[in-house]
Amino acid sequence: MSxxxxxxxxxxxxxxxxxxxxxxxxxxxxLNHYRxxxxxxxxxxxxxxxVIQAGTPGDVIRTTAGFYKVESVPQKQVESxxxxxxxxxxxxxxxxxxxxxxQLTLADFGPAGASVATQLNQNQRAVVVPLGSPQEVGGQxxxxxxxxxxxxLTAQGANGVSRPTVRLLYQDMYVLGVSGGNVTFRATPTQAxxxxxxxxxxxxxxxxxPTIGTTPKPPVIxxxxxxxx
Numbered sequence: 001m002s003x004x005x006x007x008x009x010x011x012x013x014x015x016x017x018x019x020x021x022x023x024x025x026x027x028x029x030x031l032n033h034y035r036x037x038x039x040x041x042x043x044x045x046x047x048x049x050x051v052i053q054a055g056t057p058g059d060v061i062r063t064t065a066g067f068y069k070v071e072s073v074p075q076k077q078v079e080s081x082x083x084x085x086x087x088x089x090x091x092x093x094x095x096x097x098x099x100x101x102x103q104l105t106l107a108d109f110g111p112a113g114a115s116v117a118t119q120l121n122q123n124q125r126a127v128v129v130p131l132g133s134p135q136e137v138g139g140q141x142x143x144x145x146x147x148x149x150x151x152x153l154t155a156q157g158a159n160g161v162s163r164p165t166v167r168l169l170y171q172d173m174y175v176l177g178v179s180g181g182n183v184t185f186r187a188t189p190t191q192a193x194x195x196x197x198x199x200x201x202x203x204x205x206x207x208x209x210p211t212i213g214t215t216p217k218p219p220v221i222x223x224x225x226x227x228x229x
Contacts, residue, residue, distance in 0.1 A: 040074075041075075042072040042073055042074050042075065043072070043073055043074075043075055043078045043082070043084065044070050044071070044072055044073075044084060045073050045078060045082045045083065045084055045104070046068045046069075046070060046082075046083045046084065046103070046104040047068060047069055047070070047071045047101060047102065047104065048067070048068055048098045048100050048101065048104060049066055049068055049069050049100060050066065050067070050100045051097060051098065051099055051100055052067060052094055052097070052098040052104075053094065053097055054094050054095060054097050055093060055094060055118075056093065056094045056121060057092075057093050057112055057120070057121075058089030058090060058091065058093060058094070058109055058112065059089070059090055059091070059112075059119045059144075060119060060120065060121050060124075061086075061089055061094070061104075062086035062087065062089045062090065063174055064121075068086070068104060073103070078103070079103045080105065080107070082104070082105050083103075083104040083105060088106070089109065091112055092109040092110065092111060092112055093110060093111070093112040093118055095108060095110045096108055116176050116177065116184060119176055120186060123188060124186055124187065125186075125187055125188065125189050125192045126176055126184050126185070126186060126192075127184070127187050127191070127192035127195055127196065128182050128183070128184050128185075129182070129183050129195055129196075129204055130183075130199065131181055131182075131183050131204060131206065132181060133181070134205075135203070135204060135205045135206060136178070136181070136206060137206055137207065137208045140208055141175055141178055141183065141208055142175065142178055143175060143178065144174075145174075145175040145208060145209075146172050146173070146208075146209040147172075147173050147175060147206040147207060147208055147209060148168060148171045148206070148207045148209060149168075149169045149170040149171075149173055149195065149198075149204060149205075149206060150166060150167065150168055150169060150204070150205045150206070150207065151166070151167055151169050151198045151203065151204055151205075152164065152165070152166050152202060152203040152204075152205065153165055153198075153201065153202035169194070169195075169198060169204075172209060173185050173187065173191075174186040
């Protein structure tokens with residue numbers, strides 16, 4: 001009987017209707033899937049601005065300008081485990097070279113060691129400056145703080161008279177650690193040498209910067225001012 005159904009005119013029409021219904025259902029499913037994919041908002045992900053070498057600390061990447069930028073990427077193009085928040089990189093280190101334009105993913109990072117050296121790139125140094133509690137903003141400064149460095153020294157004026165002077169030495173210095181009144185800064189070699197000289201020949205005070213982003217300004221003085229050049 002079923003074979004006769006498919007050979008009759010009515011059977012042919014019925015098969016056509018069934019095929020049309022199946023096609024319509026498939027079209028609706030496709031359109032619904034397409035609509036959902038189109039309506040999904042893009043995702044902001046971190047993208048490398050330059051080559052990030054293996055061994056580069058995540059703390060350096062997230063706190064130093066020029067390592068990454070934020071890009072809005074369609075969801076279907078977002079890499080697995082893509083980094084969407086710079087804070088995610090804290091305490092991690094790049095385990096492989098990351099090319100410029102590549103999305104940062106957790107697969108490219110692993111746990112960093114406890115050494116301060118893992119938080120420095122090839123052009124940075126760690127320098128320790130001994131400070132008292134007032135100079136440390138009453139103990140409010142800790143690892144990860146951003147501070148401005150001021151120096152109090154005796155300078156000779158144009159009239160030849162020496163007088164106390166307060167000057168801003170550096171802005172937006174990153175604190176690697178604090179222990180027993182010793183503050184460890186991340187600095188360039190020049191900054192490190194200048195701060196050693198300043199701590200020996202003048203008094204250093206720190207001011208704590210806000211946690212929200214601020215626009216750094218050029219230092220008021222350069223290292224040569226302290227040594228009289």
